[in-house]
Amino acid sequence: LYQRFNLNDFGYIDTGTHVSHFSYTLALALGFKNIIMIGQDLAFDEEGNSHSKGFVLGERIDHTLNLPTLQVPAYASKGEVLTHITWNDYRIKLEYLFACNEQKAKFYNATEGGARINFTEELSFKECCEKLLTKEKPKFEFPKSLTKNRSDKLLVKFKEKIQKDQDNAKRFLDDALALKQILENILSKDFILPLEFLEKVYQNIENFNHSLDEDEFI
Structure with missing residues (x-):
C-alpha cells in the first residue's frame, strides 16, 4: 500500500x-x-x-x-x-x-x-x-524530520492518488451497476432477445472481468 x-x-x-x-x-x-x-x-x-x-x-x-x-x-x-x-x-x-x-x-x-x-x-x-548487556552500544541516531515544503509536496501527491483511486472506484461501481441492471432486464424478458444484443452484453461482461484482473487499481 x-x-x-x-x-x-x-x-x-x-x-x-x-x-x-x-x-x-x-x-x-x-x-x-x-x-x-x-x-x-x-x-x-x-x-x-x-x-x-x-x-x-x-x-x-x-x-x-x-x-x-x-x-x-x-x-x-x-x-x-x-x-x-x-x-x-x-x-x-x-x-x-x-x-x-x-x-x-x-x-x-x-x-x-x-x-x-x-x-x-x-x-x-x-x-x-x-x-x-555486556558492552555499551552507540546511541541511535534519529532520522531528520521532513521540511515543511517536502511534507506539503508529499501530501499533495497522496491526495492526488486518493482522488484518482476514488474516481476509479466510482467508475468500476458504475460499470458493475450498469451490467447488473442489463442482466436483470434480460432475465425479466419473456421473449427471445436478438443474438447481436446478447453478444454485445457478453462482450461487455468479458471486458469488465478483464479490467478486474488487469487494472492497477484493483
Whole structure:
C-alpha cells in the first residue's frame, strides 16, 4: 500500500492486532538482533486476575468481556494456564511473527509467567541483561524530520492518488451497476432477445472481468 502512494522512503511496518506485535516489528525494522519481551502473560494469573494490581480499568476487567476461555501450555512448561480466545489469538500471531524472523533476531521471553510463547527463549529479565548487556552500544541516531515544503509536496501527491483511486472506484461501481441492471432486464424478458444484443452484453461482461484482473487499481 505504501508503494502505491509513493511513500517508499517511509517503508511499512506490520502493526498486527495488538501493540506488542507492532513493538516487536518495529524492533526488527530498526535492526535489533536480540529482542526481550516482558509482561506478555497472555493468560489469567493464579487468582484469576487479567491485569496487574492498580490497573486503571481494574484487575479483573477481562472477566466482563465474557470471552470463551481455554487451557494452554504455561511459561517454562509448568503445566497449563487459563487464557481466552483473544489472548490466544495474540499469542499465535506473535509466534508466527517470531517464526518468520528467527533468522533475523533472537526473541527472549522474560515474563516469567503466563502462557508459553513458542519460538522464544525463556529467561528472566536479570538473566537477559547479564547475557546481552555486556558492552555499551552507540546511541541511535534519529532520522531528520521532513521540511515543511517536502511534507506539503508529499501530501499533495497522496491526495492526488486518493482522488484518482476514488474516481476509479466510482467508475468500476458504475460499470458493475450498469451490467447488473442489463442482466436483470434480460432475465425479466419473456421473449427471445436478438443474438447481436446478447453478444454485445457478453462482450461487455468479458471486458469488465478483464479490467478486474488487469487494472492497477484493483
